[in-house]
Amino acid sequence: xxxxVVTGVGAVSPIGxxxxxxxxxxxxxxxxxxxxxxxxxxxSKWKVAGELKKFDAxxxxxxxxxxxxxxFVHYAVAAALMAVEDALITNHPSLSSGGVIIGxxxxxxxxxxxxxxxxxxxxxAPCTSRTSAYLMPxxxxxxxxxxxxxxxxxxxYCLGISNACASGTNAIGEAYRLVRTGxxxxxxxxxxxxxxxxxxxxxxxxAGALSEGNDSSASRPFDRTRDGFVLSEGACxxxxxxxxxxxxxxxxxxGEVIGYGNTTDAFHQTKPSPEGEAEAVKAAMDEAGLRVEDxxxxxxxxxxxxxxxxxxxxxxxxxxxxxAYKIPVTSVKSMTGHMLAASGSLEAAFTLMSMKEGILPxxxxxxELDPECDLDYVMESRKAEIEFAISQSxxxxxxxxxxxxxxxxA
Numbered sequence: 533x534x535x536x537v538v539t540g541v542g543a544v545s546p547i548g549x550x551x552x553x554x555x556x557x558x559x560x561x562x563x564x565x566x567x568x569x570x571x572x573x574x575x576s577k578w579k580v581a582g583e584l585k586k587f588d589a590x591x592x593x594x595x596x597x598x599x600x601x602x603x604f605v606h607y608a609v610a611a612a613l614m615a616v617e618d619a620l621i622t623n624h625p626s627l628s629s630g631g632v633i634i635g636x637x638x639x640x641x642x643x644x645x646x647x648x649x650x651x652x653x654x655x656x657a658p659c660t661s662r663t664s665a666y667l668m669p670x671x672x673x674x675x676x677x678x679x680x681x682x683x684x685x686x687x688x689y690c691l692g693i694s695n696a697c698a699s700g701t702n703a704i705g706e707a708y709r710l711v712r713t714g715x716x717x718x719x720x721x722x723x724x725x726x727x728x729x730x731x732x733x734x735x736x737x738x739a740g741a742l743s744e745g746n747d748s749s750a751s752r753p754f755d756r757t758r759d760g761f762v763l764s765e766g767a768c769x770x771x772x773x774x775x776x777x778x779x780x781x782x783x784x785x786x787g788e789v790i791g792y793g794n795t796t797d798a799f800h801q802t803k804p805s806p807e808g809e810a811e812a813v814k815a816a817m818d819e820a821g822l823r824v825e826d827x828x829x830x831x832x833x834x835x836x837x838x839x840x841x842x843x844x845x846x847x848x849x850x851x852x853x854x855x856a857y858k859i860p861v862t863s864v865k866s867m868t869g870h871m872l873a874a875s876g877s878l879e880a881a882f883t884l885m886s887m888k889e890g891i892l893p894x895x896x897x898x899x900e901l902d903p904e905c906d907l908d909y910v911m912e913s914r915k916a917e918i919e920f921a922i923s924q925s926x927x928x929x930x931x932x933x934x935x936x937x938x939x940x941x942a
Contacts, residue, residue: 536711537778537940538786539718540619540771541881542611546582546764546868550614554878555885558893559913563748563867565762570728578737579746581728582764582869593683600666601679602640607767607874608676608724609683615720616684619771619783631689631719632677633707634769635699637872637927640671642729676724680769688717694873696927697833698794699723700768701876705792705933707772717773723873724767733763739802741837751870752897753834753863754841754905761835764869768878787884788938790920791820797930804840804926809847812932813922817851820936822920824855829892829921831883834863835870844926845905862910866896876925880935883923887939892916 541551546564548554557564564582573579589598589606592613598606612632616622647667669675674692681690689710695702700723707721736742743750743760751762778785793815797808817824833844849856864882865875886892892914901909924934 535775536789537775539783540615542614543768545766561894561896565748578733578742580750602643603726604724611767611769612680615769629688630717632681633691633703633721634676635693635703635723635873638727639673645729645731695931698925698927698931698933699873701925701933708789719772722769722877725872725874726765749897751836753836756900756902758836762869764871766871766874790938791816791936793934795932799930804843806846810851812934813851816934816936826920828918830861831879831923832863833926842904861907863895880923887918
């Protein structure tokens, strides 16, 4: 089996239009949540989101491409181009035979909504305007992976993953297994999402999942007053490769992926299961060969939903026992909101930076702990020596994904 390391990261998020900017703002506890500007929310109960700020897709794509592709593909391409530049492989001859695995929960839902609004805005008869020939290819889940491959000339392994909010973490985990078991080239992997549209807001809101807060404190994981997550957008792409190959080319290494757990609860369509989440942690830990006492940090899913945060806390205690109280836990969704598939990949990248720099980003807006959420939550940026850490993501349908990481000082 090969050792697998991360050698490049690119991101666009509500707290930055690059990975470096996003990380610096996460370290500093900067919120990216604000009133929605994408559509009119005057008649809506759900008024805030984590939108990208001043993102310019035409820095990465032509004007024709931006029109023909959904924003979730724009974000994926931007993050991927920055990731390969960060990894110093933009013009590397082996890039063409590499792989791409990108996850998305909602794919091109905002483009679908716009097309339907155009089609059915006239009453009583539907509008007779022609449906775009690019509607179907622009919105399919796999278009993020395939278009990234097209832009970079990659002709190897290509896969789109849709596994709810675990999709980005699953994409990294599947890429890790691919490289670990002998795939000879680098794999770009992560998540991309552009769900800030009325149908997503009302859909998640009707399900009881969204916060009704109207300012930057709406996302408050583990707080007694939390009332739901904040919908957000963005993308984060990582470059994974064989450790020996990375050393040979003297690559910058963020850290090593050493374990991946992928389980399902077989329990409920929307309610999470602490036992199922704990099983995913166990699977990642077992593959990594780690003991409970080895873990020095948990980057939590921490969505800010009343049931989700309580269940995740219970799952951590279920697996780690009494040692759970000694592990620092944080949720960056307090700052970014919930980027769905993109959250898992961004949080994985942040976990690597926490290990590399010895800094734990805070869970902001946490003022009054829920009595059932009683772990060591990081409320202010904290210095820490971290050799091993896990990052976890959970989604509707009881899908659970956990990654285990090791710090590399090389």
